[in-house]
Amino acid sequence: MEKTVLEEIIYRQGAQRDRLLPILQDVVEQQNFLTEGDMLHIANLLQMSAAEVYGTASFYSFLPLNRKGKYMIRLCKSIIAKMKGSDQVLAAITDQLGIKPGETTADGVFSLELVNDIGWSDREPAMLINDKVFTDLDPVKVTHILTNYLKQASTQAFVTNLSTN
Amino acid sequence: MKTVRLTIDKKVVEVQAGKTILDAARIAGIHIPTLCHHPDLCVAGNCRVCVVEQVGVRTLQASCAVPVADGMEIITNSAKVQQARRHILELLLSEHRSDCVNCYKNNHCELQDLAAKYIFTPVTLIPLPALQHYTIDSSSPSIIKDDSKCIRCQRCVRTCTQLQHVTALTVSHKGHEQKISTFMDKLLNDVVCTNCGQCVNRCPTGALTERNYIQEVWDALLDPNTHVVVQTAPAVRVALGEELGFDVGERVTGKMVSALKTLGFDSVLDTDFTADLTIMEEGTELLTRLKAVLTEKADAGTLLPMTTSCSPGWIKFIEHKFPDYLTNVSSCKSPQQMFGALAKTYYARKRKLNPAKIVSVSIMPCTAKKYEADRPEMRSSGFKDVDYVLTTRELARMIKMAGIDFMSLPDQEHDSLMGESSGAAVIFGATGGVMEAALRTAYELVTGREVPFANLDIKPVRGMEGVREANITIEGCLPEWSFLEGVELKLAVAHGLTNAWEVMQAVKQGKAEFHFIEVMACPGGCLGGGGQPIPTNSEIRLKRAQAIYEEDAGKHIRKSHENPEVLALYKDFLEAPMSHKSHELLHTYYIERHCN
Amino acid sequence: MTNTSTVRKTDLIFGRSLDTLTLLRNAMQRDKDGLIQELIDSGLRGRGGAGFPTGLKWKFAKGAPGNEKYIICNADEGEPGTFKDRVILEKAADKVFAGMGLCGWLTGATKGFIYLRNEYIWMRNHILAQMNDMNEAFRQMKLDFSIGLKMGSGAYVCGEETALIESMESKRGEPRNKPPFPAIAGYEDKPTVVNNVETWVYALLISYIGADVFAAYGTEQSTGSKLFSVSGDTPKPGVYELEMGMKLSDFVAEFGDGDTKAVQVGGASGFCVPRRKFDQVIIGFEGIPTGGSMMLFNSHRSMYHVLHNFLEFFMEESCGQCTPCRVGCQQLLLGIEAVKSKTKPAQYLDTLMEFTETMRLASKCGLGQSVGNAFNSIVNEFYEEMIY
Structure with a gap:
């Protein structure tokens, strides 16, 4: 993350040890993961050890420490999800995007993770894409959802291209 | 003080409120096994080996973590406790690569000890899959980290954070992936680790050990074409005995020398000699800096306070954490490295030896000395000045390997030429010792009189307080030192890097003005070094310190500037403290390092 | 009452x-x-x-x-x-x-x-x-x-x-x-x-x-009502506010699909109750308490898979600091896999159940202390499914 953007986050949250998690959360909200550089810079400004930043971040499943795509898919793998067909949903996602859990698409648009219960056992299979939730999934439905995201991503790429040209 | 009455195994125990069940049991003479507990560290309560039954409580209690309460009834050895204890050990053994006979810590492992006591039927658990694909981090010249031996007690992390304020080590991840990591799982040699080895001193298993150079030293000793010199650091002689059957605090200087000769070292010399030399150089440097500030109005901040430079853990710490203050560190090499530089120059010349054939070994209470010897700057003799550094523990092992009956060895003296030393040098091994030694010399140099303390014992700088401050007003200066007349020297002594950090923070924030600061990376100074016998605790360190001061008191020379071999060295070779030659061989520079 | x-x-x-x-x-x-x-x-x-x-x-x-x-x-x-x-x-x-x-x-x-x-x-x-x-x-x-x-x-x-x-x-x-x-x-x-x-x-x-x-609602030790999260093999998953102290058989009659084989009361850290015990179990502090999770399984479900899923969950979600929970969760999972694959004998399940007792007694927090709830109830009630 750009140092200025990171510093802006830290300035807003306060450069104190007890603001570490909100700062990490803000970084992840903007770029979906934490880099080594981000953690170092945070450690410096919060006057704490980089190892401690790493130790804290690595405890939490929603603070990824390696590069993730623009859209973070988190498919629930609870027993109820499995009973309701999450494996078929997973297969559909893998078919469509060509990635397995833990992987990111080559174009950096999607990452896929399997996660523990996300609180939708009444409407499994369910998944999160960034901060949106999708429930009652089946292979057809998930394909539609991802297709919409793909369109959105390519439109954005198109707009970005326009504005940079 | 409020006291609390409880019963442990039907025995009534009365202890101070605030004590833990474990404390109370120990007072009552009841043994409860522990692993994550360490007297130098805060309570963790995570290994659970120390669980006991408290009557009326549904679950077992971790005795190290639960404070005593009136009327508590504790049972330390019920069937429930026995089974839980055995199970916990079995679980730990299933995540531990129990390759004991091949382990460097074989017979020195707390897990092995507990297994020997509590496991008497074959363990049926499945070794955890992680044990099949482990890596060993041997990047550091000082410390080897083997996660397959780690039982996650976190003593190392607490040591690195609480005692040392380094936090090179941290706990990372959770669940089955939880482990002891560095930042981003980088190699130990690539992070802020100061190589102090305090983690090694407290690791109950073989997960953190010193990198040993035993074979290399044997090879040198058994090679007829080499001349192997050895230097022995001050703190080794008051701790080596612990590994070889002596009580804590017994001095074994003479036997140590005998043992080294028996092992085949060609010359058994003393780091104490270069400790005296350090005082000559560092004392002069301090006076030079004071003069520059007081008479030439030099930029005070870059010169004062001056800090000591003998502790390589401290050096690496300040390089990482306070790089703006590197000019404040004395440019003197540590006694080990002064010795190394002289061994292959002065000693070689005097003894008419080819320096290329000299192997220079040092016996140190320290793991950071291994790193120090490897620093690229430490080659001013044209060779690697110190070839191999052995810890006190490694020496003890070599003595055992050689079948030497240490207890019955006669006492012998260090060899001559770089073997003579003063009491001032011996006390380098205790926190406050360098300060005291420097004062004994500098005060006399400036005033022509001995320091005004009975028996030359400068008691205000002694002790185990984490940070000690003392002020000494200089009066009756000799004419050439008149600029110091009436100056109140402000001194500070810190041991353990957390205390060093606090002193440096105070300096940085302008809250403290010192002229001279002694810093030792390890608690208690070198006598509590990372290479010293295990276990360590405040009582052991205190006994070693007493032994050091006894050794000092018994020396016929008590002041560095009266060491005849040092005086001869200046006369024959170096000319004067801070001379060109001294700068070439005895002084060094420091490097700013990253902060992760 | x-x-x-x-x-x-x-x-x-x-x-x-x-x-x-x-x-x-x-x-x-x-x-x-x-x-x-x-x-x-x-x-x-x-x-x-x-x-x-x-x-x-x-x-x-x-x-x-x-x-x-x-x-x-x-x-x-x-x-x-x-x-x-x-x-x-x-x-x-x-x-x-x-x-x-x-x-x-x-x-x-x-x-x-x-x-x-x-x-x-x-x-x-x-x-x-x-x-x-x-x-x-x-x-x-x-x-x-x-x-x-x-x-x-x-x-x-x-x-x-x-x-x-x-x-x-x-x-x-x-x-x-x-x-x-x-x-x-x-x-x-x-x-x-x-x-x-x-x-x-x-x-x-x-x-x-x-x-x-x-x-006036509920029972003596379990007064009032609470919300239940009903999921699994049920025609009407959802959140229901129910009186405390109900019999599990009544619950199953209301929410089951007619083929309920077992109910997991209280989530992965709760207890599994087999069909034959439905009418003996009261949902509440005098029986089986729950934070609200009620998962129904019908006879098509493998209880081995259910347990395997729970143990994976605990193995990942244990904080990892205390031995019984960190290593215990891994051993339980490895253990049921070993029994299933016949690399360990069926009796190994009994050894594992002894370990869950240590986890209950000696873990630092409720997570490790309650892993044995699901483990013991599922293994005991569906012993054969664990082996074959």
Whole structure:
């Protein structure tokens, strides 16, 4: 993350040890993961050890420490999800995007993770894409959802291209 | 003080409120096994080996973590406790690569000890899959980290954070992936680790050990074409005995020398000699800096306070954490490295030896000395000045390997030429010792009189307080030192890097003005070094310190500037403290390092 | 206080009652000690699953010295099969916040927090809006109390109250040694009340309906009603407010699909009850307590897969600091796999059950202590499925 953007986050949250998690959360909200550089810079400004930043971040499943795509898919793998067909949903996602859990698409648009219960056992299979939730999934439905995201991503790429040209 | 009455195994125990069940049991003479507990560290309560039954409580209690309460009834050895204890050990053994006979810590492992006591039927658990694909981090010249031996007690992390304020080590991840990591799982040699080895001193298993150079030293000793010199650091002689059957605090200087000769070292010399030399150089440097500030109005901040430079853990710490203050560190090499530089120059010349054939070994209470010897700057003799550094523990092992009956060895003296030393040098091994030694010399140099303390014992700088401050007003200066007349020297002594950090923070924030600061990376100074016998605790360190001061008191020379071999060295070779030659061989520079 | 033969639905939480602010204003007219006694008399116990008497907890906090105290809403609902807090926060967050305000008024705390699991980030704006409205209402009624939002970052163990507090302090979410308990030294080492989302609502409601009306529902040890999250092989998954103390057989009659083989009561950390025991089991503190998770499995389901899934969950979500839980969870999973693949004999399951006893006795927190609940009940009741 750009140092200025990171510093802006830290300035807003306060450069104190007890603001570490909100700062990490803000970084992840903007770029979906934490880099080594981000953690170092945070450690410096919060006057704490980089190892401690790493130790804290690595405890939490929603603070990824390696590069993730623009859209973070988190498919629930609870027993109820499995009973309701999450494996078929997973297969559909893998078919469509060509990635397995833990992987990111080559174009950096999607990452896929399997996660523990996300609180939708009444409407499994369910998944999160960034901060949106999708429930009652089946292979057809998930394909539609991802297709919409793909369109959105390519439109954005198109707009970005326009504005940079 | 409020006291609390409880019963442990039907025995009534009365202890101070605030004590833990474990404390109370120990007072009552009841043994409860522990692993994550360490007297130098805060309570963790995570290994659970120390669980006991408290009557009326549904679950077992971790005795190290639960404070005593009136009327508590504790049972330390019920069937429930026995089974839980055995199970916990079995679980730990299933995540531990129990390759004991091949382990460097074989017979020195707390897990092995507990297994020997509590496991008497074959363990049926499945070794955890992680044990099949482990890596060993041997990047550091000082410390080897083997996660397959780690039982996650976190003593190392607490040591690195609480005692040392380094936090090179941290706990990372959770669940089955939880482990002891560095930042981003980088190699130990690539992070802020100061190589102090305090983690090694407290690791109950073989997960953190010193990198040993035993074979290399044997090879040198058994090679007829080499001349192997050895230097022995001050703190080794008051701790080596612990590994070889002596009580804590017994001095074994003479036997140590005998043992080294028996092992085949060609010359058994003393780091104490270069400790005296350090005082000559560092004392002069301090006076030079004071003069520059007081008479030439030099930029005070870059010169004062001056800090000591003998502790390589401290050096690496300040390089990482306070790089703006590197000019404040004395440019003197540590006694080990002064010795190394002289061994292959002065000693070689005097003894008419080819320096290329000299192997220079040092016996140190320290793991950071291994790193120090490897620093690229430490080659001013044209060779690697110190070839191999052995810890006190490694020496003890070599003595055992050689079948030497240490207890019955006669006492012998260090060899001559770089073997003579003063009491001032011996006390380098205790926190406050360098300060005291420097004062004994500098005060006399400036005033022509001995320091005004009975028996030359400068008691205000002694002790185990984490940070000690003392002020000494200089009066009756000799004419050439008149600029110091009436100056109140402000001194500070810190041991353990957390205390060093606090002193440096105070300096940085302008809250403290010192002229001279002694810093030792390890608690208690070198006598509590990372290479010293295990276990360590405040009582052991205190006994070693007493032994050091006894050794000092018994020396016929008590002041560095009266060491005849040092005086001869200046006369024959170096000319004067801070001379060109001294700068070439005895002084060094420091490097700013990253902060992760 | 009798057990009805059928499941009795109630509608306290989502039903029409006085508006939330009126409930709070009325409560704040009352004598503080009297109100706390009312809560104690109601028999309300924490609805997160552990079941500590709420009135007592508040009484301790009120009696704790000092004026810096904290009120925390535990919205880290992570137990597999639970989603009732999600529904409360979607539909009745105002009651949750008012309950916290009431506790603030009673105990003298001026600051509260809701710790919301990151999996519910999609409702953050809704929560913030409700929270801000309530803070404004507190200000207008001159109640010196305000609530802030803290987000979780994905860790089941943070549902344990001391781990939650550690996480709020931006540390690794590792449970603390107890004592001291949060009521004495919690967030920032100050006295702290931590309650589940649902508990706050009931506490507020009891101040209005009274202990007697509340305790008229349920049984002696399990008074009142609670929300149940019903999932799995059921034609009507969802959240239901049911009277405490019902028989499991009645529950299954209401929610089962006619082929229910087992019910997992209380999520992965709860107990599995097989069909033949449905009519012996009472849902409540005298039987099997639950934070609300009720997962139904019909005869098509492999209980080995269920257990395997739970153990994977625990192995990943253990904080990892204490030995019994960190290594125990891994050993249980490895163990059932080994028995299934015949690399270990069936009797190895018995050895593993002995280890769950050590996990129960010696783990640092409730997570490790309760892993054996599901393990032992599933292995004992479906022994053959574990082997063949």
